[in-house]
Amino acid sequence: MNTIDFSPLYRSSIGFDRLAAMLDSSLRADTSASGYPPYNIEVLDDERYSISLAVAGFSKQELDIRVENSVLSVAGKKADTGTDSRFLYQGIATRSFERRFNLADHVEVISAELNNGLLTIGLQRQLPEAMKPRSITIDEGASVLEHDKSGGQAA
Structure with a gap:
């Protein structure tokens, strides 16, 4: 059985470990599993x-x-x-x-x-x-740095 090495994904991505684990488990799943119910x-x-x-x-x-x-x-x-039903043919599982x-x-x-x-x-x-995407309003006047230094108020 072939396996896929996910280590490059882990080295360069953050937060995708669940996705890689899900892919890995689906690849390891028993391929002879029943197709029931469709x-x-x-x-x-x-x-x-x-x-x-x-x-x-x-x-x-x-x-x-x-x-x-x-x-x-x-x-x-x-x-x-x-009940002890007697079927000639039982096609409904x-x-x-x-x-x-x-x-x-x-x-x-x-x-x-x-x-x-x-x-x-x-x-x-x-x-x-x-x-969710949101729109950011653009303020005029004091710079962001001045706003942060003075405790939230423009200098």
Whole structure:
């Protein structure tokens, strides 16, 4: 198995260690992992996303959605019905599952809806006010250095 050396990234960048760790863990992930349940990730606009999972046969009580440390986790555990059903063919999977999605910084889960066998999770990037672009007014008069030396007042 090939690995990627992220040490040049660590030497020349600050704060990207989470990204490198995420890339490294995704490259090490078991490639034989189940593709169940199938899902779509859709970009709705610059700030909104949607994840849809095909969870036919699961009720909302049998599904669990959690967010912890920027990881969205969706799990399904089929309740035991206690019936001894006899199928000629069973194509609808009812096995337990867990899907994990890494969320970028400031991406929040805003909704979840189960409709016609599709679980749709709404996500939105919500930048803090400090990170949003803002306009800076230009003052006339005293220089910035004079302003700082006199305790906030121009000399």
